[in-house]
Amino acid sequence: GENVEQHPSTLSVQEGDSAVIKCTYSDSASNYFPWYKQELGKGPQLIIDIRSNVGEKKDQRIAVTLNKTAKHFSLHITETQPEDSAVYFCAASMKTGGFKTIFGAGTRLFVKA
Amino acid sequence: NAGVTQTPKFQVLKTGQSMTLQCAQDMNHNSMYWYRQDPGMGLRLIYYSASEGTTDKGEVPNGYNVSRLNKREFSLRLESAAPSQTSVYFCASSEPPSGGPVTTDNEQFFGPGTRLTVL
Numbered sequence: 001g002e003n004v005e006q007h008p009s010t011l012s013v014q015e016g017d018s019a020v021i022k023c024t025y026s027d028s029a030s031n032y033f034p035w036y037k038q039e040l041g042k043g044p045q046l047i048i049d050i051r052s053n054v055g056e057k058k059d060q061r062i063a064v065t066l067n068k069t070a071k072h073f074s075l076h077i078t079e080t081q082p083e084d085s086a087v088y089f090c091a092a093s094m095k096t097g098g099f100k101t102i103f104g105a106g107t108r109l110f111v112k113a
Numbered sequence: 114n115a116g117v118t119q120t121p122k123f124q125v126l127k128t129g130q131s132m133t134l135q136c137a138q139d140m141n142h143n144s145m146y147w148y149r150q151d152p153g154m155g156l157r158l159i160y161y162s163a164s165e166g167t168t169d170k171g172e173v174p175n176g177y178n179v180s181r182l183n184k185r186e187f188s189l190r191l192e193s194a195a196p197s198q199t200s201v202y203f204c205a206s207s208e209p210p211s212g213g214p215v216t217t218d219n220e221q222f223f224g225p226g227t228r229l230t231v232l
Contacts, residue, residue, distance in 0.1 A: 006155075032218040043117070043203050043223030044156070089155055093218040101146075101218060102172075103155035 002027040004092050006104025013080050014112050021107045023090035024072040027100070030092035033066060033073050038087045038106075047088075048075070080111045115139055117224035119204050125230045126194045134189040134227050136204030144207045145187040146171075146221065147179060149200040156203065162187055194231045202227045 006023045013019050025033075031052040036044035050057045050064045050073065057064050061080075066073040077084055087108050093101040117138045126132060138145065143164045148156040158171030162181040176198060178190045187206075191198060205221040 004155075009153075034218075034220065036223075041225075043205075043225050045223065046220045049220065091156075100171075101158060101221075103157070105153055105155045 002092075002100065002102055004090060004102045004104045006090050006107060008107060009105065010108045010110075012110040012112065015080060015082060017080055019075075019077045019080050019084070019109055019111075021075045021088055021090070021109075022072060023074070023092075023104050024070075025092035025102070026071065027092065027094060027102070028068075028071065030094045030102075032093040033064070034091050034093070035062075035064060035075050036089045036091070038089065040086075044089055077109075080109075082111050082113050085109055085111045117204055117206055117222050119202075119224035119227050121227060122225065123228050125232065126191075127232050128195060130194050130231075131190070131192050132194065133191075134202055134204075134229075135186070136188065136224060137186045138204075138206040138222070139185065140206060140208070140222065141184070142206035142208045142222070143184070144209075145181065146205045146207075147177075147187070147189045148203045148205065149173065149198075150203060150226075151200050159189065159202075191229075194229075196231045198229065199231045200229060202229060 004025045034049040037047045038044040061078045063076045087106045090104040120135045146161045147159040157173045160179040162168045165184045180188045203226050204224045207221045210219045
């Protein structure tokens with residue numbers, strides 16, 4: 001069945017360094033790719049998203065790139081700060097013939113001060 | 114604006130017991146969802162409701178039922194709880210992008226979750 005693979009499962013960086021999380025998806029009909037951040041004891045919260053008609057999107061220190069041909073997308077966080085420490089989830093979504101959102105397994109990011 | 118609220122926050126059940134998880138949103142969203150989150154598996158969709166009056170199965174619907182009571186409220190029921198249903202349950206809501214195609218999703222707003230343990 002359809003799936004989203006996310007790597008790495010754990011990432012540890014020094015404050016100020018960059019962090020990159022990568023995801024691949026299997027359903028070529030997917031057209032919406034959100035990234036969520038989940039802090040301990042809370043529900044996930046959207047940090048950035050990208051649609052299939054766009055290759056790259058940036059919001060301050062966060063950027064996402066999408067390669068539809070290769071069916072992969074990546075999250076880039078620059079100048080990381082301790083408050084960036086959390087679990088990050090990618091997802092691939094489509095609503096043709098029903099609704100389907102498939103989440104990756106998550107990446108636990110540690111930013112060391 | 115409370116966003117998405119869920120009750121209860123924690124629940125312990127014995128195998129075979131039933132319970133209903135409640136979810137409400139005050140953002141006037143049409144679509145609502147129920148997910149379960151298990152370690153190392155991300156979030157998996159149990160059921161969703163694209164609009165008031167409709168519900169559909171997601172990825173892992175077995176053992177669950179849902180009710181879209183009105184536009185605000187979407188409940189998840191476990192008729193006979195099993196240890197395999199021990200998980201954290203999240204409710205979410207969303208609205209299609211304004212003026213966008215109906216075949217695309219949009220940001221989902223999540224509740225704080227319900228941690229359920231089935232003994």
